[in-house]
Amino acid sequence: xxxxxxxxxxxxxxxxxxxxxxxxxxxxxxxxxxx
Amino acid sequence: xxxxxxxxxxxxxxxxxxxxxxxxxxxxxxxxxxxxxxxxxxxxxxxxxxxxxxxxxxxxxxxxxxxxxxxxxxxxxxxxxxxxxxxxxxxxxxxxxxxxxxxxxxxxxxxxxxxxxxxxxxxxxxxxxxxxxxxxxxxxxxxxxxxxxxxxxxxxxxxxxxxxxxxxxxxxxxxxxxxxxxxxxxxxxxxxxxxxxxxxxxxxxxxxxxxxxxxxxxxxxxxxxxxxxxxxxxxxxxxxxxxxxxxxxxxxxxxxxxxxxxxxxxxxxxxxxxxxxxxxxxxxxxxxxxxxxxxxxxxxxxxxxxxxxxxxxxxxxxxxxxxxxxxxxxxxxxxxxxxxxxxxxxxxxxxxxxxxxxxxxxxxxxxxxxxxxxxxxxxxxxxxxxxxxxxxxxxxxxxxxxxxxxxxxxxxxxxxxxxxxxxxxxxxxxxxxxxxxxxxxxxxxxxxxxxxxxxxxxxxxxxxxxxxxxxxxxxxxxxxxxxxxxxxxxxxxxxxxxxxxxxxxxxxxxxxxxxxxxxxxxxxxxxxxxxxxxxxxxxxxxxxxxxxxxx
Numbered sequence: 074x075x076x077x078x079x080x081x082x083x084x085x086x087x088x089x090x091x092x093x094x095x096x097x098x099x100x101x102x103x104x105x106x107x108x
Numbered sequence: 109x110x111x112x113x114x115x116x117x118x119x120x121x122x123x124x125x126x127x128x129x130x131x132x133x134x135x136x137x138x139x140x141x142x143x144x145x146x147x148x149x150x151x152x153x154x155x156x157x158x159x160x161x162x163x164x165x166x167x168x169x170x171x172x173x174x175x176x177x178x179x180x181x182x183x184x185x186x187x188x189x190x191x192x193x194x195x196x197x198x199x200x201x202x203x204x205x206x207x208x209x210x211x212x213x214x215x216x217x218x219x220x221x222x223x224x225x226x227x228x229x230x231x232x233x234x235x236x237x238x239x240x241x242x243x244x245x246x247x248x249x250x251x252x253x254x255x256x257x258x259x260x261x262x263x264x265x266x267x268x269x270x271x272x273x274x275x276x277x278x279x280x281x282x283x284x285x286x287x288x289x290x291x292x293x294x295x296x297x298x299x300x301x302x303x304x305x306x307x308x309x310x311x312x313x314x315x316x317x318x319x320x321x322x323x324x325x326x327x328x329x330x331x332x333x334x335x336x337x338x339x340x341x342x343x344x345x346x347x348x349x350x351x352x353x354x355x356x357x358x359x360x361x362x363x364x365x366x367x368x369x370x371x372x373x374x375x376x377x378x379x380x381x382x383x384x385x386x387x388x389x390x391x392x393x394x395x396x397x398x399x400x401x402x403x404x405x406x407x408x409x410x411x412x413x414x415x416x417x418x419x420x421x422x423x424x425x426x427x428x429x430x431x432x433x434x435x436x437x438x439x440x441x442x443x444x445x446x447x448x449x450x451x452x453x454x455x456x457x458x459x460x461x462x463x464x465x466x467x468x469x470x471x472x473x474x475x476x477x478x479x480x481x482x483x484x485x486x487x488x489x490x491x492x493x494x495x496x497x498x499x500x501x502x503x504x505x506x507x508x509x510x511x512x513x514x515x516x517x518x519x520x521x522x523x524x525x526x527x528x529x530x531x532x533x534x535x536x537x538x539x540x541x542x543x544x545x546x547x548x549x550x551x552x553x554x555x556x557x558x559x560x561x562x563x564x565x566x567x568x569x570x571x572x573x574x575x576x577x578x579x580x581x582x583x584x585x586x587x588x589x590x591x592x593x594x595x596x597x598x599x600x601x602x603x604x605x606x607x608x609x610x611x612x613x614x615x616x617x618x619x620x621x622x623x624x625x626x627x628x629x630x631x632x633x634x635x636x637x638x639x640x641x642x643x644x645x646x647x648x649x650x651x652x653x654x655x656x657x658x659x
Contacts, residue, residue, distance in 0.1 A: 074326060078333035081149055085156065086394050093390045096383035099544060104119050 114283050115370050119380070121287035126367055126384035127391075128290040128455025130358045131297065133219060135392040135452060137422050139352060140332070140401045144417045146348045147339035148331040152393070154340070154349035158562065159389065162350060165551060165559040166359040166519060167385045169526045171377040172539045174368025183369040183466030185362045186647045189522065192530045199651065203644045204518035205362020206467060209460035210483070210643075211510030211636055212361070213275070214491035215503050216460070220453035221264065221271040222250070222423060223446045225257070230442030235427045244424040252499045268495050269488075275454065276484035279461040280477045283370060286458050293451035294387075300444035300451075301391065305398035307441065311406040315432060320409045328405030328413060332397050343579035347569040350562055356392055357385060360515030360522075363459040366466050378543035399445070403429055422449065471650035490639060493632065500625045501608070505632035513599060516570065520563040523555070532556045573598035605629060 074082075116122040143151040177188025185205025189198040229235060235243055249255035250264055257263040278285045313324040339345050358364065368377065400421055404413045407429045416425070422445075430441040464486070465479030474482070494503045526535045536552045574582030575593040582592055594600055596607040605626050612622040 075330055075334055077335055078149060078330050081152065081333050081335055085152055089386060089389050089393050093383070093386040096379060096386055099379055100119060100123060100383055103544060 115372065116283060117287050121291055122367070122371070123380055123383050123387070124290040124294045125283075125286055125455070125459070126364065126380070127387035128294050128451075129363055129367065129459035130356065130384060130388040130456075131294070131391045131452050132356075132358065132456040133422075133449055133452055134352075134356050135388070135396045136301075136399060136449065137419055139356065139392050139396045140399075141417045141419070141421075142348050142352045143332055143397065144401060144414060146345045147336050147342075149333045149335040150337065150339035150345060151349060152333070153335065154346045155352060158346075158350045158353040159385075161554055161558050162562045163353040163357050163359070164382065164385055165555045166354075166523070167357060167364070167381040168378070168539050168547075168551065169523055169535070169555060169559075170359055170364040171368045171381040172535060173522060173526060174365035175371045175373070175375070175377055176538055177365065178369030178371060179373050181470060183470055184366050184463040185522075186467065186650075187470070188365055188369065189525060193525050196651075198525065199647055200644055201518070201521050202362075203640060203647055204514055204521075205365060206463045206643050207640045208361050208510050208514045208518065209363060209463050210486050211490060211506055211514075211639060213457050213460040213487050215494040215506045215511075216453065216457050217272050217275060217487065218264075218268050218491065218495055218498075218503070220450060220457060221267040223449040223453060224271055225250075225264075225267050226423065226427065226446040227443055227450065229257075230427070230430070230439055230446060233439075235431055235442075238428070238431070240425070240428045243428045244420075247420070247423045253496070265492075265495050268491070271454075272484055272487060272491065275457050275461060275487075276480045278454075278458055279465060279483065280480035282476050286462070289458060290455055293455050297448045297451040297455075298391065298395070300448035301395035301399070303444045304403070304441060304448075305395050308398040308402035308406070311403065313406070315406050316409075317407070317432075320407065320412065323405065323407055323409040325402040325406030327410035328402040329398075331405075331410055331414075332401055341580075343569075343583075344577050347566065347579075350566050351569075354516065354519070354563075354566060355512075357388060358456065358459070360517075360519030361460070362463045362518070366463040367459065369466065374542035376542050376544040378539060378547050379545045382545070400426070407432055467646075467650070471653060486639075490635065493628075493635065497628045497632075500628035502628050502632045505629050506636065508602065509633060509636055513570065516563060516567045520560065520567060523560045523563060527556045527560065571599045 116125075143155075173185075173188055173192065177183070177185075177191055180191055182188045182191055184202070186199040186202035189202040189205075190196065192198070235246075238246070246255065250257070253262060253264055255263070260266065278289055281288075308325060309329070311325045313326070315325075316323040354360065371377065401413060401417070404421060404425060408425075426445055427442060430438045430445065432438075433441060461480065461483045464483045465474070465476065468474035468479045468482065469476075490506075494506055496502075526532075532552060532555060535555070540547065572592065573595040575595050577595060577597075586592060594606075596602075596610045601607065608622055608626050608629065612619060615622075
């Protein structure tokens with residue numbers, strides 16, 4: 074894999090994976106949120 | 109108006125149902141093809157920019173609209189929009205939010221039925237030992253109702269009825285049933301996607317053949333991810349990226365608003381909508397990019413992929429490629445691929461049933477069974493011609509006018525309603541009420557100014573697509589005094605069937621076929637218009653019904 078493609082993969086896929094995981098972490102911390 | 113006490117069973121269930129609504133066939137089929145056609149790695153940059161400036165804001169708007177409408181007992185867009193816009197016209201604009209779902213589900217369940225029957229064919233070993241051409245022909249015969257699978261004539265029609273029946277049955281079980289399907293379907297979809305993506309990332313050049321000695325999956329991956337910054341100046345790439353973001357998130361349909369209307373008044377929508385949106389991106393960017401293109405490049409080479417990338421690859425090429433792995437894994441790969449497409453499809457088509465059911469329950473007190481059954485009947489009336497006259501473009505007409513144009517128009521109007529008529533200050537407060545995360549103020553500004561402009565550009569881009577989709581050349585031509593030539597695929601040209609006439613010019617010997625295609629396309633448009641008028645009539649009757657109850 075060439076370097077520029079590798080950088081783009083890490084940046085985009087890493088960001089999306091990280092944010093998705095963080096969102097689920099926050100959701101699961103408060104699984105039955107109703108007020 | 110009838111009160112409903114239905115609500116989501118759990119927060120995770122709601123998010124998975126929303127994500128399932130967004131994750132569809134386009135994540136695995138449309139995204140990689142768009143990326144290939146728009147410069148590979150370059151495409152991802154405008155794609156992500158559009159996700160931030162149009163995708164997420166639209167999700168925020170639709171979730172807010174839904175929860176706001178739900179507070180006053182409205183569960184579909186006609187009265188959700190009217191409650192925000194305070195003018196009667198908004199309930200007729202809201203007709204789009206029911207119309208689109210019925211028109212799209214009519215042909216979408218047909219594709220769903222293909223995926224299901226391909227799972228069966230994979231398990232029974234139908235494709236075993238078949239050539240690429242044989243598998244491709246099998247698909248063509250299937251969709252044109254010319255084959256006789258398992259010796260049964262009109263088999264595709266029966267499978268279509270069966271799949272529509274499954275949808276109706278699950279819908280009749282209410283939100284609980286939809287949630288259950290999402291909780292089973294989404295994890296399985298991700299599991300199947302991961303199995304295939306791992307294979308896509310690891311197959312390298314080990315499956316190069318005598319016919320395709322240079323085949324290498326890494327070529328596909330490199331093409332998809334190597335940025336070519338010069339393409340960033342091309343409006344075509346930006347319009348394609350905006351279009352992809354728009355269609356992948358299922359915005360402009362009316363189904364997100366309907367799902368969100370079953371939330372309680374102070375339940376979070378900021379974090380929930382972000383989670384559902386990013387889950388869709390995870391499936392599209394991480395899994396969608398790692399399956400079709402790398403696997404096809406690994407067997408057939410990048411040149412073949414660049415020449416043949418398209419929707420047909422899913423059914424005409426992939427079953428052949430899976431056979432090349434041989435043994436048990438070829439069956440696992442086939443079941444994973446068509447299984448994930450089936451789950452992607454059904455979680456979306458179920459969402460399409462809820463706006464009609466919600467409306468009929470709110471206005472006329474219809475039970476879930478009655479709502480689901482009537483939805484099935486409407487879908488069937490709309491869908492049967494798409495199955496019978498598939499080869500004459502009935503299907504394509506629905507996909508273009510209901511599945512593409514309507515969505516953009518509706519999204520544009522609801523964005524104007526939310527940001528300018530309801531007012532962005534009230535809208536922002538609505539979005540942030542009960543929020544579990546603090547959204548950057550930047551989005552408030554984006555929702556007011558940037559998102560509507562981007563939607564206008566997407567719509568104008570479809571309306572005035574220049575010849576050959578060459579925006580740079582067309583704009584340059586205008587500055588030099590040349591006229592703007594429309595592409596035959598532009599909305600304006602399609603109105604007068606120019607795309608079909610162009611095909612006819614290329615193949616004059618098939619004139620009789622194209623004449624029929626024009627006739628059937630016209631019928632398809634008439635049927636869509638009649639559906640819209642029918643729903644508008646039902647909304648009008650509901651209005652009279654409401655008035656008579658209050659007076």
